Amino acid sequence: MKKVVIIGCGAVGYRWYFDGIKKSKYCEVAALVDIDEEALEKAGKYLHNDNLYSSLEEFLSSKCKADIALILTQHSSHFRLIEQCLNNGLHVYSEKPFAETKREAQYLLKVAHDKGKFLASAPQIKLSSRNQKVKEIIESGVLGKIALIRASGSNMGPADRKDTDYNPKWFYNDGGSLASLGIYTLSIIIFLFGIPDRVASYSGIAFSNRTVKYGPNSGEKFKVTAPDNQIAILDYENGMYVMFDGSYVVKHPVDYELIIHGELGTLLVGGFGGPDSIILENEHGKQKVGPDDSCHLEWNLFWGVDNLAKCIQQESELIVSGEFAKNVIEVMEAMKYSNKENIIVRLGENER
Known part of the structure; x- marks a missing residue:
């Protein structure tokens, strides 16, 4: 079992990771880190762990040891925390995006390489049997x-x-819809087709005044300060375009x-998995061709950390690699630059 120090004990942990590590066959909690004392104590009770630290520095100077740092903090803190963890001998799994720019991502990957450590990152879309099946169908011709x-990849948030x-509220201010939500669908596109040659993108704030509809803050009104509306055209320069x-x-x-339109048919992809999550429509009619497994029923985001743990133990390749996440970050950065400068951005050499 690989020991994991969880850095950040907020809503993302409870919603996506804490129950996953409880069920994991490869990982166990070594310690918890959060600057919020109340959140730290609450998470400690939930995960039955008493190794609680108010800062990463405090943990690193303690006698408590870990193999993997799981970073679940806000986007803006990821770079600093990842660099610090790698330099202190920890493998790292970060929530998305693990960096703000391609240059930052390349730097962190170099640090990981130089230290002999793995850097892995969400989103975990490559672990989905639905997405794997879509890629298989496309490659079959x-x-x-x-x-x-x-x-x-849109909803109301x-x-x-x-x-x-x-x-x-954070998701509409520091977060923004692209880095918090759209990144999932964008990652699937890059998994299926690689990095596009050119990007034209537009983003803005459509609904500047919002009201929290549910939960403990129900009824509260707030201002939106980060883009909540993001679209893009991805050009693959062979007559293929993605409308995102x-x-x-x-x-x-x-x-x-x-909805993937080809010369010989169309693929409709929806839902998380199961036979009816992929529909092939061609001259023979409509067929359900999705995976007949339980992936979508058992799915949890901690699978990404499990994949890293298995990789460390040399039981699996690193599927949720920082290299793939870097490609997604590169396209996101191009989208932001396209909108800011009102230009079409040409990306570097394709990494398909």
Whole structure:
């Protein structure tokens, strides 16, 4: 079992990671770190762990040891914490995005390489059997040449979600819809097709005044200061285009996250998994071709940390690699620059 120090004990941990580590066959909690004393004590009780530290520095100077640092803090702190953990001999798994720019990502990957450590990152989309099946179908050639993809990763965000049990305002201010939500669908596109050649993107604030609909902050009104509406055209320069949106402005999300149009047919991709999560439509009619497994029923984001642990033990390749996450960060950075400068951005050599 690999020992994990969890850095950041807020809502992301409870929603996506804490229950996962309880079930893990590869990891166990070594310690918890958070600057908020109340949040730290609450997480300690939930995870039955008494090794509580108010800062990463305090943990690193203690006698408590860990193999992996799991970073669940706000985006802006990821770079500093990852660098510090790597330099102190820890493998790292970070929530997304692990860096703000491609240059930052490359630097952290070099530090990891120089220290002989692994740097892994969310989102864990490559572990999904649904996404793996989509890639398999595309590579089989059954769709023929791909021409047009509609990729929609939008909803209204956590302020409108009934299961929200935390203060969601951060996601509309420091977070923003692209880095918090759209990154999932964008990552799937890059997994399936690689880095595009050119990007044209637009973002802005559509709904500047919001109200928290559910949870402990229900009824509170707040201002939106980060872009909540993000669209982009990704050009693969072979006549193939992706029309992407990753926004907090869609009251009724579309049924299919991806609609992939090829010369010989269309692939409709929606839901988390199961046979009906992928529909192939061609001259033979419609067929359910999604994976017939329980991946979507058992899914939890801690699988990414488990993958890192198995990689450290040489039982698996690192699927949730920092290298792949760097590619996603590069495209996100290009999208932001395109919007800021009102230009089409050409990316570097394709890494497909």
